[in-house]
Amino acid sequence: MQFFGRLVNTFSGVTNLFSNPFRVKEVAVAHYTSSDRVREEGQLILFQNTPNRTWDCVLVNPRNSQSGFRCANCAENEEGCTPLHLACRKGDGEILVELVQYCHTQMDVTDYKGETVFHYAVQSDNSQVLQLLGRNAVAGLNQVNNQGLTPLHLACQLGKQEMVRV
Incomplete structure (x- = not known):
């Protein structure tokens, strides 16, 4: 639950992210049909792509549930790599x-x-x-x-x- 709390806090600053087009990418939620929905809280969905060993957190667009937003420049690991x-x-x-x-x-x-x-x-x-x-x-x-x-x-x-x- 703490993990999602941190993610929600990150996305609470989403206004700042949307003002910078280099940080957020709009994606079709349908692109994640082959991924597992690990967790879902409100409009925030955590997807796991097991074969590729990747995770994506998508904020579903409140005006169009077929699309969502994911961060493209997030530091992903302990080295701070994007x-x-x-x-x-x-x-x-x-x-x-x-x-x-x-x-x-x-x-x-x-x-x-x-x-x-x-x-x-x-x-x-x-x-x-x-x-x-x-x-x-x-x-x-x-x-x-x-x-x-x-x-x-x-x-x-x-x-x-x-x-x-x-």
């Missing part, structure tokens, strides 16, 4: 395109080490991921992490010449 950080770490170009082009996720959000998705792309050593991110370059490209390194500094330090060229 879904975009995780996609860059994994090198998953398809998810990356979905998050950047269709969900409009912010690319300058940092994890607890101060690293942006560009730092993660350099560390994954996947030039395709860095090229995809570079199409929509933002301030995160020059963001320094807690060690004072930009993604370019990190690529040089790690000796990743291909990443420097990208």
Whole structure:
């Protein structure tokens, strides 16, 4: 019950989230038909996709029960990674395109080490991921992490010449 209390508190600030289109994505509730409804409180539904080991919390639209809203930039784990950080770490170009082009996720959000998705792309050593991110370059490209390194500094330090060229 405490878990849902925290989620409800998070969504109580939903007005702030809706004013920032980079944080919330409107989704069709029908997209979750293959997921298990773990819990439901009012208009808040927690879905579990067991095969993919993912969880989504959806706030059902009060004016249209066929659609809902989910957070796209939430820090998901103990490292403070967003879904975009995780996609860059994994090198998953398809998810990356979905998050950047269709969900409009912010690319300058940092994890607890101060690293942006560009730092993660350099560390994954996947030039395709860095090229995809570079199409929509933002301030995160020059963001320094807690060690004072930009993604370019990190690529040089790690000796990743291909990443420097990208």
